[in-house]
Amino acid sequence: MKISTKGRYALRMMVDLAEHDDGEYIRLKDIAIRQEITLKYLEQIIPQLTRSGLVRSCRGNNGGYMLTRGPEEYTVGEIIRALEGSLAPVACITDNPNRCPRQEECATLEFWEGLWRVVNEYMDGVTLADLMEKHVCRTRQDEEGRDAGSVRDTKTI
Amino acid sequence: MKISTKGRYALRMMVDLAEHDDGEYIRLKDIAIRQEITLKYLEQIIPQLTRSGLVRSCRGNNGGYMLTRGPEEYTVGEIIRALEGSLAPVACITDNPNRCPRQEECATLEFWEGLWRVVNEYMDGVTLADLMEKHVCRTRQDEEGRDAGSVRDTKTI
């Protein structure tokens, strides 16, 4: 029942792109530094976002990435699904290749369909803009509450 | 974002135990046949349910397993968690060994906490008894709708 790093990092990239949007393309290198994730790994993740039309890319000098819409027009659900695929908790409820032959007699099938629906509804109910707002509040609170010069160089999970 | 076979099979075993409860111990062999899962694999899964106190076991002749409570006293959540562990979608929101050092500045943390809550609430809102009821309805509908003698020996997903 875990979300992989690809989905999580993709979401963080999208938030980063939204927060640093100034009309120019944003280099992946800068995102990598800010998010403390290696450039090479992000390079491998972000094409999924480009192909899904969630971001626009430009090569070469002064190239980079930018959002294709306003932050309030993205749901977290579509971002995560772009990387994780369907969020169905079990394979047998998708139409896909493998429908289970026990479907008609399975007591738990509808339960899993319900879980799927609940997860999608939650994720589609939150937008990128929502995450940005919360983030501003959190960091502001946080800066008040601790000593300013604290160094942290431990590894990101 | 998947539930493993262990969690799914455990849930099906619990429903099976509930539906065939007649005060006697139920042999795992019978569950294996009904559920079309190998005995050896179920043998490996069910000890988690015993250790968690969800079922009671008895060895030897006429031995087997039975529920320790009524079906309406089990939530699906506790059954799944007994096998999958915490249903936290990301590791960094559990208190456990690895809290993320970026926690205070992370824009997505609260989102994941919300997802965790939603998943738990859904799963804890459904009982074993609920699954049984639905099952009766489903199979009854189903038996009306198809020819009776249809054979299915394909593999369970």
Place this chain on the structure above:
DNA sequence: GTGATATCATACTAAACATATAGGAAAATA
């Protein structure tokens, strides 16, 4: 057009996890 800088494409790898299968020990009952 050349050099610098960026994305893009692909291959590789180590470790963990999923999904079982198999053999036999221990206990309970008839």
Place this chain on the structure above:
DNA sequence: TATTTTCCTATATGTTTAGTATGATATCAC
């Protein structure tokens, strides 16, 4: 004591995760 059941542990196999590495290709400033 024989049979039947749970219980424990080892092994196998394939897939996924989470990266690292190498180099090609496009774009722009000069």
